[in-house]
Amino acid sequence: MKNMQTIQGIISLAAIICLLAGMFNVFTPEINGFLSRKLFYILIGVSFILMAPFMTNKNFIYPMYAAGILCVAGAFIPAENRFSALKTIGILAGVILSFSNRSRQVNR
Numbered sequence: 001m002k003n004m005q006t007i008q009g010i011i012s013l014a015a016i017i018c019l020l021a022g023m024f025n026v027f028t029p030e031i032n033g034f035l036s037r038k039l040f041y042i043l044i045g046v047s048f049i050l051m052a053p054f055m056t057n058k059n060f061i062y063p064m065y066a067a068g069i070l071c072v073a074g075a076f077i078p079a080e081n082r083f084s085a086l087k088t089i090g091i092l093a094g095v096i097l098s099f100s101n102r103s104r105q106v107n108r
Contacts, residue, residue, distance in 0.1 A: 008050040015043035038075045041087045045071030048094040060097050067094035 021027065022036020048068030055061050067090045074087025 004050060005054065008047050011043050011047045011050065015040050015047060018043060037079065041071045041075035041091065044091055044094065045069065045073075045075070045087075048090075048098075051098065055097070055101050057101055060101055064094060064097050067091070067097060 018035040018040040022032040022040065025032050027035070045068040048064055048071060052061050052064035052068065055064055070086045070090025071094065072090075074084060074090055077084045077086065
């Protein structure tokens with residue numbers, strides 16, 4: 001379990017690095033586009049899929065899988081296509097589910 005969470009964290013960090021590299025135009029325009037418009041969403045989707053079994057609220061497990069699948073599938077849809085927004089919906093849903101999954105501290 002701890003190993004899987006470490007792997008999930010590394011994948012998330014790699015996704016952030018891809019996004020930053022694309023934003024700051026570190027490479028050629030083609031590579032920057034691939035990193036920030038494709039690989040980023042694929043890595044985030046995989047991260048969500050790996051996170052799903054560890055959700056404390058069991059009602060969030062399948063929605064987290066769905067968010068991951070939307071991110072990965074959306075990465076392969078051309079930007080001109082009206083369904084390309086699926087990746088954005090997937091990442092938004094995954095982030096909301098992730099924050100909703102945090103255990104709440106009770107003030108005493």
